[in-house]
Amino acid sequence: MKPIIYSLLALLLLVSLSCRKTYEAPVPYDFTNLPGSGQFGTAVRSVTEGVYTVSNGASEFGDQVALKWTYLHNGADTSYYLSVFTGKDAAYFNLEGTPQTDSLVLGGYWRKLVNDQIGLVQLTLRVKHQGKLQLYKGKLASGDTMVIDGLYGDKNSSLSHPITFTYNRPLNPRPFSIMAHRSGGRTSDLLPASENSVEIIKLASRLGATGIEVDVRYTKDGVPILYHDNTLNLRLIQKNGLTGPVENYTYQQLSTFVRLINGEKIPTLEEAMETVVNNTALNFVWLDTKYIGPMDKVQAIQQKYRQKALQMGRDLRIIIGLPSTEAVDSYKALANKENTPILCELDTALTRSLGARIWAPRWTLGPQTAEVQAMKADGLTVFVWTLDEPEFIREFIGQNQFDGILSNYSPVVAFYHYTEQP
């Protein structure tokens, strides 16, 4: 009997050791989302944007970072956020101005997308004036250098590690589209909002995106919604017992029973577009066609929100992506398709024949220099998707061929774009 007992004990030990670790990265900072910019007015925001050299903290975040302000509208109010994009481990900072009167202080958190590292950060704006470091009060004299320093912590500690950014040069001004996959980023990357949710759309700019790609499907009753996968599954939604294709369910059923991983509802395409137009500064929306069938409802929404954006004085491009021959057929079946901007992911000949203004090959096909140059010579915009490898992102941006990159790691694209020296 002894071997049996030992074996059973070993089996129990094995089972207990085989439990999968649950990875989480809860945001440790509560944003006040105060309307207005506080002390961080236009002038302050302008002088703080740029490429900075990292001294303290370089081992954690790399030796240079890019600082960029974004904003979020909420009705008549606007909240401002400072993002820091780093070159190491897809790390980014998400900061807001804190209401302190004696100094300009930023509070928020940092996060690395390649793992679950996250922590608090608090920074103070200073200026190096005639060799002496002093608090920045909103004025920068000639020869002064902006220095942003403070402390950061990690999951296990509060603010304890010093960090210092010293201004180096302005951000790369070259126009470039940084498009965030799945409306802002993947749920699996432990972002604070679920992919293809209204909340991640609001977060996209702070993650470095200038535009988003959203995944459009239809419910059983024909409502266009945002959802990436073919089926309801625990990668994307909270456990509720429902399975199978999302197209099997009506919008009312999904709205009642299904919540995305972080508790959000599956949004309709209209809700998503309302958010883009009313709340964000995003200038590009790529409606990826995940469905097979008529495209007329998506076309109507595209045209409705294009008009709405124009009325608001916004230059917002909303295009329908054609990733397959089925999608091409749906597009060809549309009435009045001449005024429906499209992006074609297929070959160059088909892209030209459809009259698409954007060609978007997959990145694994390589730089395709000749094809890209030929398309650009014909006046087309060329994007590449879905590129997540930092080395290739750096290389593709350095080659200066593409007009934009679609990525799950928009902070990485933002870092390499903004730090690129023109």
Next chain:
Amino acid sequence: MLPLRLQTIRWVVLFLLLSLTAQAQRIPSARRQRRLQAIEADSLIDTRRGPYTLVVTAGGGLSYYSTHLGVPQTIDEPHLSRFGTPSSLRVMWYPDHRLRVGLETGWTTMYSYRGKVAGDNTHVYVSAVPILVVFSMPLGWLTGTDRSVARRMAITAGTGLYVNHSRLDYQGTVMSNTNSLGWMAAASYTYPIGRRFRIAGELKWFDAVAVENAAFTAELQLVWRAFSW
């Protein structure tokens, strides 16, 4: 119950069972000596393998859903049921050594919940059909007698596919299936009631890993030694 690393467990359990079986068949040195002496004394010893038996087991009982689940907060007056009445069918090959192998299927209720949404009744029902390759062995093999508890007890482990079924009744009916890899582990006690029939009680853990469904079942089984050769 946390999700498990299925691949690791599957292979190590298989390895464990095989190694145990090999070990069980290893004859202790004293007995080996006696057997060698017997072989020398009797040149007419029968060296044929067997007998082999095909055993069919059918059973049913009670199940309890044993892992976390989520009832949407949008449902008023929620009523949750974790209990079900599972049934199972297993076909095993009993060779002339300890490790037995076979196939198991059946049907197991995982859980269900009902409630109201804006006055409308709702009901969600989740069940699973396992299709598993299973390995089994008695705790006692060449020890004791037919009446020994160890020889009547067996442990069983298996892995394979779970076809998970969900049914939603709310503003219409939606039935969907999704497949998931998974595993099972069980312990049973078998009592002879005739030359070819036994009854057995079995405690079993079903785990459909990808959909995070797991149920503990207690079954009463009829074991039929259907065919021997």
